[in-house]
Amino acid sequence: MPALGTLAFLWGIVYGGTESTENPAYPRRLAYADPPYPGQAARYAPGAEVDHAALVNKLRGFDGWALSTSSSALRDVWNLCPEARCAAWLKTYAVNGWSRVRWSWEPVLFVTDRRGIAPGERSSVWDGLVCSPSCARGSWSEISSKGGGSKPYEFVRWMLALLDYQPGDELTDLFPGSGNVSRFAAVERLELL
Numbered sequence: 001m002p003a004l005g006t007l008a009f010l011w012g013i014v015y016g017g018t019e020s021t022e023n024p025a026y027p028r029r030l031a032y033a034d035p036p037y038p039g040q041a042a043r044y045a046p047g048a049e050v051d052h053a054a055l056v057n058k059l060r061g062f063d064g065w066a067l068s069t070s071s072s073a074l075r076d077v078w079n080l081c082p083e084a085r086c087a088a089w090l091k092t093y094a095v096n097g098w099s100r101v102r103w104s105w106e107p108v109l110f111v112t113d114r115r116g117i118a119p120g121e122r123s124s125v126w127d128g129l130v131c132s133p134s135c136a137r138g139s140w141s142e143i144s145s146k147g148g149g150s151k152p153y154e155f156v157r158w159m160l161a162l163l164d165y166q167p168g169d170e171l172t173d174l175f176p177g178s179g180n181v182s183r184f185a186a187v188e189r190l191e192l193l
Contacts, residue, residue, distance in 0.1 A: 027168040028063040028113065032159060034151065035175050037070040038077065055174070056080045062172070064112040064163040068151075074107045084109040087127040087162055089155055114164040129158040134180065150177065156184040 035050040036043065059065040059081075067084070069077045078086065087108045094102035134152035151159075165171065173181045 027170055028166070029170050029172070030163050030165060031059055031062040031065040031172045031174055032067075032181055033059060033065070033174040034068040034177065034181070038073040040070070052077055053080050058174070059111075064110070064114070066108055066110040066159050066163060068106055068108050071103065071105060071107060078107075078109060081109060081111070084111050085127065087158075088129070089158075090128065090130045092130060092132045108159065108162070110159075110162045112163050125158075125161045125164075127162075129155060131155060150180045151184070152180075153184045153187070156181055 033055060035052070035055060038049070038052060041049045056067070056077075059067060067077070067081075068089075074086070078084065087110060089106045089108060091104050091106065094104040131152055131154040134150045160171070171182075176182060
């Protein structure tokens with residue numbers, strides 16, 4: 001498993017290079033962050049709150065990035081990065097939590113250095129995704145004890161598409177957690193051809 005989810009080496013090993021002859025902007029450095037959401041770190045080890053302002057500043061050092069957060073924290077996190085767009089992951093299964101209203105969607109803030117499309121092309125990436133989470137069903141304590149919150153393959157494919165991930169680009173998973181993003185991104189990279 002590459003350190004911190006950096007996957008550029010796979011492209012070179014499997015396909016013989018990381019440079020694109022079509023666009024000199026490759027490879028780009030991309031990042032994904034799925035930290036404990038503000039006010040929720042106590043549910044995870046080590047339990048320290050993430051400094052989201054520092055995290056956003058770190059993400060700004062990449063060519064493109066995506067940041068998952070909660071709907072209840074969206075306003076505060078988005079205010080830290082007003083340049084970001086907001087996409088939505090609607091989960092077909094919602095956790096049984098402490099609230100009468102189930103938390104069924106997750107905002108994904110993203111920034112990419114790619115703006116617009118070529119003349120005659122149509123946009124093929126939606127700013128919303130509907131799919132099931134890849135965690136077991138049950139209460140929050142049951143799910144979190146099983147490493148809940150793991151992103152499913154469909155989510156990773158969509159997140160990479162939001163960032164216009166291209167073969168040769170590097171992806172760094174800043175909060176690897178279960179390692180699913182890195183594993184699925186490796187598979188996704190191979191399927192892009």
